[in-house]
Amino acid sequence: MTRSWRPSLLMLPALALLAVVFLWPLLQVAWLSSQASSVLTGLTPVANNGANWQRLLADGRFWSDARFTLRFALVSVALELLLGLGMALLMHRPGQGRGLLRAAVLLPWALPGTVLALGWRWIFNDPYGPLNTLIQSLGGQPYGFLATPSTTWLFVVLADVWKSTPFVALLLLAGLQSIPAELEECLRLEGAGGLQILRRLTLPLLTPWITLAMIFRLAQALGLFDLVQVLTRGGPAGSTESLALYAYLQAMRFLDFGYTATVVLATFLLLALLTLLGLAMLRRRPGQPASQEPGLP
Amino acid sequence: MLTLLAGLLLSVLLTAAPSALRAGSVTPAAVTVRVLMPSPFVDATAPLVAAFNREHQDLRISVDRGPLDTESISDLASGSLLLGSAPYDLLMMDVSWTARYVAAGWLDPLEELLGGDPQSAMEPGARLGNAFGGHLWRMPLTGDTGLLYWRTDLMERAPRTTEELERIAARLQREGKVRWGYVWQGRQFEGFSCVMLEVLHAFGGRWWEPDGGRAGGHTALDSKAAIAAASWLEGLIQRGISPAAVADFAENEALQVFAAGDAAFLRNWPYAWQEIAKGGGPVVGKVGVSTVVSAPGVRSGGTLGTWGLSLLHGSAHPHEAAKVIRWFTGPETQKALVLDQGYAPTWSALYDDPELQRRHPLLAVQREALRQGPLVRPLTPLYAQLSDLLQRHGNGMLSGAAAPAQAMAASQHDSAVLVASASGGAIRGATTKAQATAQGPTTWVAQAQR
Numbered sequence: 049m050t051r052s053w054r055p056s057l058l059m060l061p062a063l064a065l066l067a068v069v070f071l072w073p074l075l076q077v078a079w080l081s082s083q084a085s086s087v088l089t090g091l092t093p094v095a096n097n098g099a100n101w102q103r104l105l106a107d108g109r110f111w112s113d114a115r116f117t118l119r120f121a122l123v124s125v126a127l128e129l130l131l132g133l134g135m136a137l138l139m140h141r142p143g144q145g146r147g148l149l150r151a152a153v154l155l156p157w158a159l160p161g162t163v164l165a166l167g168w169r170w171i172f173n174d175p176y177g178p179l180n181t182l183i184q185s186l187g188g189q190p191y192g193f194l195a196t197p198s199t200t201w202l203f204v205v206l207a208d209v210w211k212s213t214p215f216v217a218l219l220l221l222a223g224l225q226s227i228p229a230e231l232e233e234c235l236r237l238e239g240a241g242g243l244q245i246l247r248r249l250t251l252p253l254l255t256p257w258i259t260l261a262m263i264f265r266l267a268q269a270l271g272l273f274d275l276v277q278v279l280t281r282g283g284p285a286g287s288t289e290s291l292a293l294y295a296y297l298q299a300m301r302f303l304d305f306g307y308t309a310t311v312v313l314a315t316f317l318l319l320a321l322l323t324l325l326g327l328a329m330l331r332r333r334p335g336q337p338a339s340q341e342p343g344l345p
Numbered sequence: 346m347l348t349l350l351a352g353l354l355l356s357v358l359l360t361a362a363p364s365a366l367r368a369g370s371v372t373p374a375a376v377t378v379r380v381l382m383p384s385p386f387v388d389a390t391a392p393l394v395a396a397f398n399r400e401h402q403d404l405r406i407s408v409d410r411g412p413l414d415t416e417s418i419s420d421l422a423s424g425s426l427l428l429g430s431a432p433y434d435l436l437m438m439d440v441s442w443t444a445r446y447v448a449a450g451w452l453d454p455l456e457e458l459l460g461g462d463p464q465s466a467m468e469p470g471a472r473l474g475n476a477f478g479g480h481l482w483r484m485p486l487t488g489d490t491g492l493l494y495w496r497t498d499l500m501e502r503a504p505r506t507t508e509e510l511e512r513i514a515a516r517l518q519r520e521g522k523v524r525w526g527y528v529w530q531g532r533q534f535e536g537f538s539c540v541m542l543e544v545l546h547a548f549g550g551r552w553w554e555p556d557g558g559r560a561g562g563h564t565a566l567d568s569k570a571a572i573a574a575a576s577w578l579e580g581l582i583q584r585g586i587s588p589a590a591v592a593d594f595a596e597n598e599a600l601q602v603f604a605a606g607d608a609a610f611l612r613n614w615p616y617a618w619q620e621i622a623k624g625g626g627p628v629v630g631k632v633g634v635s636t637v638v639s640a641p642g643v644r645s646g647g648t649l650g651t652w653g654l655s656l657l658h659g660s661a662h663p664h665e666a667a668k669v670i671r672w673f674t675g676p677e678t679q680k681a682l683v684l685d686q687g688y689a690p691t692w693s694a695l696y697d698d699p700e701l702q703r704r705h706p707l708l709a710v711q712r713e714a715l716r717q718g719p720l721v722r723p724l725t726p727l728y729a730q731l732s733d734l735l736q737r738h739g740n741g742m743l744s745g746a747a748a749p750a751q752a753m754a755a756s757q758h759d760s761a762v763l764v765a766s767a768s769g770g771a772i773r774g775a776t777t778k779a780q781a782t783a784q785g786p787t788t789w790v791a792q793a794q795r
Contacts, residue, residue, distance in 0.1 A: 087448040087726040088559070088767050103766075174590035176601065195592035197746045283533030284592055285741030300420040301729045303449055 074316075080309035087303050100310040109286065110294065110311060114318060117290045120201060121269035124208045128265055129258060131209065132216025137246075139217065140224045150221075157214040165278035168207040169194070172279075194280055197287040204288050208275060212268070216261045223257030224250070259330065266326075270319055291315045376662050377405045378669045382437040383418045384410050385616075386486075386652065389686045393678055404665055406673075415439050416535055426451045426657070434660040435669060438483055440474040440651045441535065441722045441732070444561075447477050448726035453656045454480035458667035470715030471691035474649055477724055483653040484674040486682075487615075488689040490714040491543050491647030494603060494611040494621075495633050499523070503635035507547060507577060510610060510638050514586050517609045526586035528599040529612035531578075533740040536595055538732040539648040540612060541578075541739055542720050546646070547639035548574035552735070553723035560767040561725040566735070567757035573640075575749040579742050592743040604628060612637065614650055618707050619687040634707055636714045649719040651691070683708070689715075727763060734759045 081100055083093035104110055139150055156164070171177050172193035180190040193203050227250065235245050272290040276282055282289030282297075295315065299308040382390075387410045394406050409432075411418040419442055425431050426449070438446065446452050455463070463484060464472045471488040475481055493510075495503045499517055504510040514526025530536040545552050550570035555562040565571065581587040591599070596613055600620060603611035606627040611617065621632055639645035654670045656663060672678060676695060682688040683701055689711045695701055696712045723731055735756050742752035 087445055091449055173598070174593065175588065176605075190588075190590065192589050192593060192744070195590055195744050197741065197744050281533055283737075283740055284744040285533070285746045286737045287746075297733065300423050301416065301733070303423065303445065303729075 077309045077313050081313050083306045085306040100307050104310050113289045113291050113294045124205045125265045125269055127209045128213045128216045131213045132220055135217035136220035139221050153214045156211045161274040162278050164211055165275050169279055195284050197285045201288050219261045220257055223254045227253050375403055375405050376665045377407050378666050379407045379433045380435040381409045381411050381433045384413050430659045431657045434666040435654050437652055438655045440649055443482055444477050444724050445726045451658050452482045453658050456481045467691045468693050468715040470719045474721045483655045484670050485651040485653035485691045486674045487652050488691040488715055489614050489650040490719045491637055493635050493637050496609055496631055497633045498631040504638055506641045507638050514609050523609045525588050525608045527610040528602045528608045530594050531591040531743045532593050532595045533736045537736050542648045543637050544574045544578050545571055546720055549643050550574050560727050560764045563764050564760040567754050572750050572753050575753050579749050615689045634710045646717040646719045647714050649721050730763050731760055
């Protein structure tokens with residue numbers, strides 16, 4: 049008897065903590081999303097029969113922000129994983145100046161997001177920024193990096209990739225270092241080339257690390273806020289407004305808390321759905337690819 | 346949401362901690378009035394505040410430094426006001442926040458505390474935008490309006506009409522004297538709304554038509570005049586008078602181009618005068634200032650961009666705070682700020698002061714701008730949303746995503762939906778409940794209905 053309830057009892061503090069910091073705010077947000085609470089109600093919550101949710105479904109801005117946020121997250125995380133892997137492989141190779149290289153790589157990651165965004169804002173400045181100075185010295189016309197709705201999101205991606213690739217690279221480097229060197233030696237003795245080693249040994253054993261980096265980065269990228277707040281303010285023409293920035297505007301600037309709660313909750317549900325889908329896709333591939341290769345440990 | 350809350354908490358802690366330390370050095374009998382201001386104002390008034398604190402034993406002013414950007418300081422203030430009782434007594438407010446802050450119940454009216462008509466000796470233009478729903482909520486410290494900066498070495502006198510401006514600009518560009526004709530603020534931010542308001546009125550259009558409705562009015566952004574105004578602005582880029590980059594220009598980016606000698610005209614606020622002089626660039630001594638231009642046959646003005654002090658609801662010592670308002674916005678402080686900083690004052694007597702006139706030539710133009718009837722942004726609690734809509738669609742037009750007629754129709758449509766939501770069934774119910782509890786925040790609703 050005592051044995052059966054003891055585990056539950058021991059889990060209670062953790063569960064209580066989760067309930068306080070996660071479940072309770074979530075329930076409160078859910079309740080607020082069913083209320084009108086804005087300057088028009090003197091910030092007093094008043095039930096409005098799901099009007100917030102109707103508004104959300106018809107709110108083109110929410111959906112276009114959702115599309116931008118997803119596009120940004122997928123493209124930037126994909127690029128960061130690719131480049132991060134390359135950097136990790138380079139840093140893993142023994143050679144002179146490896147320590148210096150590792151320290152230098154960390155610099156962009158160590159910069160505060162807003163400082164970095166200000167820096168990029170200057171780099172993209174039209175017409176005096178370094179990039180446009182270069183374009184003009186080559187005889188071209190200055191380009192509106194931050195004033196062209198169809199392409200500005202790419203430069204937001206660029207700024208993010210520059211900052212976050214080192215993080216991915218370091219994580220993957222840790223993964224690379226956990227792979228025993230004997231395995232590689234073994235493959236070499238059997239006549240495997242560099243590419244073969246990468247494909248058959250390194251990547252399969254690195255998969256958990258890649259997954260970890262991807263989850264970390266996706267969670268961060270989907271919450272995109274400081275970079276766009278400083279670099280573009282969601283412009284031009286709202287083309288780089290993230291869901292987090294939209295929620296922030298609704299709350300802090302428009303003081304519309306009922307609708308903010310709706311936007312926040314909808315964002316949460318959307319992201320939870322995507323995460324579940326992603327996890328399901330990862331699980332569907334049975335086992336590690338490494339185990340499918342006979343000849344390999 | 347959680348990070349947002351954590352951020353708010355942190356910002357409150359950060360702002361609260363230093364003043365708690367400061368409070369320790371004050372004699373127990375002294376009342377300390379805390380003021381939150383944008384950082385440029387903190388720097389500009391620091392010597393004056395220090396002198397005030399030296400002269401007064403019973404009343405101290407403690408200034409909290411807020412961010413530089415107009416919208417960021419509102420976000421910071423909103424954050425602490427939302428947590429309940431604000432740590433500040435006074436807030437330096439932009440003219441465009443008044444209605445929203447009143448509707449949120451964050452301000453206390455000033456007329457009784459200050460007595461009489463405290464603004465009666467101010468320039469009429471500077472008195473605008475401070476009262477709402479029959480109460481005075483704010484005392485202006487500056488009398489800023491939008492102005493036109495031009496190059497005295499390139500033309501005899503400032504243009505008076507939009508056509509003249511464009512003609513001169515095009516000629517100077519053709520002759521290779523300047524790279525661009527006219528630079529202004531087209532970025533998706535509040536400053537662009539100020540430009541839009543000026544241009545709308547310059548073509549005889551209106552942004553906001555006050556009415557008896559719950560939002561206090563409705564928008565008129567798809568009128569013929571409004572579309573003509575938007576088309577002119579967009580055409581400036583199409584015809585190469587303004588660089589395509591204006592779509593990402595705030596005040597400083599535009600100032601940079603003008604101060605580098607790359608443009609014939611600049612639209613900016615009074616602060617730019619001192620900035621250009623301080624910068625020491627190629628145009629120093631070659632800059633004239635004038636009121637903004639309008640289409641032939643239309644009389645218009647610049648957007649009112651004043652800053653002023655408001656009393657936050659829940660202040661523990663409103664009478665002392667009112668004293669500080671009177672001193673801070675009074676003629677003596679303003680005179681010092683004109684001389685040291687080149688701020689535009691609000692008191693008529695300062696515009697008449699020969700010493701000030703001699704030392705600060707901008708005053709004459711500034712008074713003309715205030716007398717011409719400066720433009721007040723829509724006085725409604727929904728202003729922040731309306732402005733955001735116009736910025737998005739207007740910026741889309743400037744960056745080539747939509748034609749002017751299309752952009753203005755979209756702005757009008759979205760604004761109308763927003764205004765209509767203010768009279769929706771659910772919110773009407775809300776009013777009844779709020780009115781039943783007779784809370785301050787809904788005062789404006791009751792007044793708008795009268």
